[in-house]
Amino acid sequence: xxxxxxxxxxxxxxxxxxxxxxxxxxxxxxxxxxxxxxxxxxxxxxxxxxxxxxxxxxxxxxxxxxxxxxxxxxxxxxxxxxxxxxxxxxxxxxxxxxxxxxxxxxxxxxxxxxxxxxxxxxxxxxxxxxxxxxxxx
Amino acid sequence: xxxxxxxxxxxxxxxxxxxxxxxxxxxxxxxxxxxxxxxxxxxxxxxxxxxxxxxxxxxxxxxxxxxxxxxxxxxxxxxxxxxxxxxxxxxxxxxxxxxxxxxxxxxxxxxxxxxxxxxxxxxxxxxxxxxxxxxxx
Amino acid sequence: xxxxxxxxxxxxxxxxxxxxxxxxxxxxxxxxxxxxxxxxxxxxxxxxxxxxxxxxxxxxxxxxxxxxxxxxxxxxxxxxxxxxxxxxxxxxxxxxxxxxxxxxxxxxxxxxxxxxxxxxxxxxxxxxxxxxxxxxx
Numbered sequence: 001x002x003x004x005x006x007x008x009x010x011x012x013x014x015x016x017x018x019x020x021x022x023x024x025x026x027x028x029x030x031x032x033x034x035x036x037x038x039x040x041x042x043x044x045x046x047x048x049x050x051x052x053x054x055x056x057x058x059x060x061x062x063x064x065x066x067x068x069x070x071x072x073x074x075x076x077x078x079x080x081x082x083x084x085x086x087x088x089x090x091x092x093x094x095x096x097x098x099x100x101x102x103x104x105x106x107x108x109x110x111x112x113x114x115x116x117x118x119x120x121x122x123x124x125x126x127x128x129x130x131x132x133x134x135x136x137x
Numbered sequence: 138x139x140x141x142x143x144x145x146x147x148x149x150x151x152x153x154x155x156x157x158x159x160x161x162x163x164x165x166x167x168x169x170x171x172x173x174x175x176x177x178x179x180x181x182x183x184x185x186x187x188x189x190x191x192x193x194x195x196x197x198x199x200x201x202x203x204x205x206x207x208x209x210x211x212x213x214x215x216x217x218x219x220x221x222x223x224x225x226x227x228x229x230x231x232x233x234x235x236x237x238x239x240x241x242x243x244x245x246x247x248x249x250x251x252x253x254x255x256x257x258x259x260x261x262x263x264x265x266x267x268x269x270x271x272x273x274x
Numbered sequence: 275x276x277x278x279x280x281x282x283x284x285x286x287x288x289x290x291x292x293x294x295x296x297x298x299x300x301x302x303x304x305x306x307x308x309x310x311x312x313x314x315x316x317x318x319x320x321x322x323x324x325x326x327x328x329x330x331x332x333x334x335x336x337x338x339x340x341x342x343x344x345x346x347x348x349x350x351x352x353x354x355x356x357x358x359x360x361x362x363x364x365x366x367x368x369x370x371x372x373x374x375x376x377x378x379x380x381x382x383x384x385x386x387x388x389x390x391x392x393x394x395x396x397x398x399x400x401x402x403x404x405x406x407x408x409x410x411x
Contacts, residue, residue: 001138001275001411003310005379036140038177038272040312040375044386046327052235053183053227058215062224063231070207070344078332087336090327094337094370096231098326101177101238101375103270105142110268112181131384133377135312135410136272137138138275173277175314175409189372190320190364195352199361200368207344233368238314238375240407242279247405249318273409274275 004032004134007044012124016092018060019119021130025102026109028132035107037136041117042099044129047089049096049120067092089122096120104136141169141271144181149261153229155197156256158267162239163246165269172244174273178254179236181266184226186233186257204229226259233257241273278306278408281318286398290366292334293393295404299376300383302406309381311410315391316373318403321363323370323394341366363396370394378410 006028008021021041029039041050053059070092077087100117103110119130143165145158158178166176178187190196207229214224237254240247256267280302282295295315303313315324327333344366351361374391377384393404 001310003410005310005377005384036138036142036272038175038270038312040377042375042377044389046386046388051231053231054216056216056219058218059224059227062214062216063228066208066228071340077336079328079330079336081332082330087333090333091337091340094325094327097234097371099375101179101236103142103177103179103268105270110142110270112183112266112268114183115181129386131377131386133312133379133384135310136140173275173279173409175312175407188368190368191353193353193356195355196361196364199351199353200365203345203365234371238316238373240279240314240316240405242407247279247407249320249403249405251320252318273277 001135002034002137006132008130009127010119011127012121015124016064017121017124020055020116021119022117025117025132029104029109029134032134034104034134034136037104039102039104040133042131044131047086047093047123048128049093050100051096051118051120052100052115054114055116067095070095086123092122138272139171139274143269145267146264147256148264149258152261153201154258154261157192157253158256159254162254162269166241166246166271169271171241171271171273174241176239176241177236177270179268181268184223184230184260185265186230187237188233188255188257189237189252191251192253207232223260229259275409276308276411280406282404283401284393285401286395289398290338291395291398294329294390295393296391299391299406303378303383303408306408308378308408308410311378313376313378314373314407316405318405321360321367321397322402323367324374325370325392325394326374326389328388329390344369360397366396
């Protein structure tokens with residue numbers, strides 16, 4: 001069994017921002033030389049997400065508007081009594097998910113026609129990390 | 138390490154429809170001859186889901202009613218300005234999830250008493266695909 | 275390839291209760307002697323969750339309050355016509371997730387600074403099980 005572990009770093013300009021990282025994950029899969037296996041891609045911070053959906057800017061706006069309806073940003077969250085102001089970000093990341101597991105077949109991400117891997121930041125403007133771990137043969 | 142990759146195709150009669158696919162995944166696990174490992178089951182389309190829950194028709198109706206409350210179908214989504222009418226389906230699939238990873242022990246899906254693997258379609262009436270990837274020994 | 279399968283049992287005092295199980299998963303990873311691989315941690319019941327987030331009691335209260343807004347507990351769910359009273363618990367578990375997949379590097383859970391693995395119970399006061407499955411080398 002082969003394995004490869006790499007990290008991707010993000011430092012977004014906006015507090016909430018989604019970034020397509022498909023190319024970076026594909027590069028790591030190629031570097032691993034794994035032909036058949038799985039790749040785990042997960043946020044290492046608990047106020048950000050990794051998810052798979054469309055690379056379409058209108059839909060990204062729709063996601064962010066909808067998340068602000070599901071998770072009000074101004075409420076009196078108990079978590080914020082600790083001095084934090086990002087309780088909403090923990091909840092939004094839960095809706096969008098921590099991780100994806102993607103099949104590797106013939107040395108490539110085995111994707112449907114529109115699948116793209118996104119980093120979802122909910123409390124940005126600072127350096128945060130994503131893990132990419134490949135296992136297989 | 139052994140691996141096996143297969144696809145399941147769905148073409149639902151209704152735009153929103155949930156289908157139990159546990160038997161089909163079990164068949165692929167058996168065919169793989171993997172005794173100890175993992176199986177990844179994921180939607181290859183970004184308007185459908187794979188999730189694990191109960192094979193109970195009342196609960197399936199509850200899920201669909203609840204999703205329509207969380208994700209209004211008639212709103213002015215920006216994604217729909219592109220000519221699409223399925224923005225809601227991208228959001229519903231996010232709530233229900235893209236994928237499941239299931240343990241294989243002794244050559245079988247290692248499940249609790251009520252766990253069943255479902256395909257969740259949110260923009261159906263057309264052919265769509267699910268990936269099943271088994272890895273292990 | 276090595277593998278190890280273990281189960282954790284929970285019997286919560288409250289119907290809805292979240293429990294930090296990071297130490298127990300770490301112990302199983304160590305016991306497996308896997309240095310590079312993945313660990314799958316999943317609820318085996320369809321009214322409970324496994325998720326990764328903060329070990330902060332205020333945030334745990336925020337999660338539970340928010341879930342009760344997203345998923346009303348008193349509604350006339352069709353599932354409850356079967357004699358059950360836990361339809362809400364199936365829906366809450368869907369928001370929080372069934373499973374996590376975590377990287378193992380150098381024989382340890384490969385985590386960011388605040389990541390903790392939680393059991394999320396939504397219909398407790400009875401014995402329920404979580405699976406921990408390690409694969410790797």
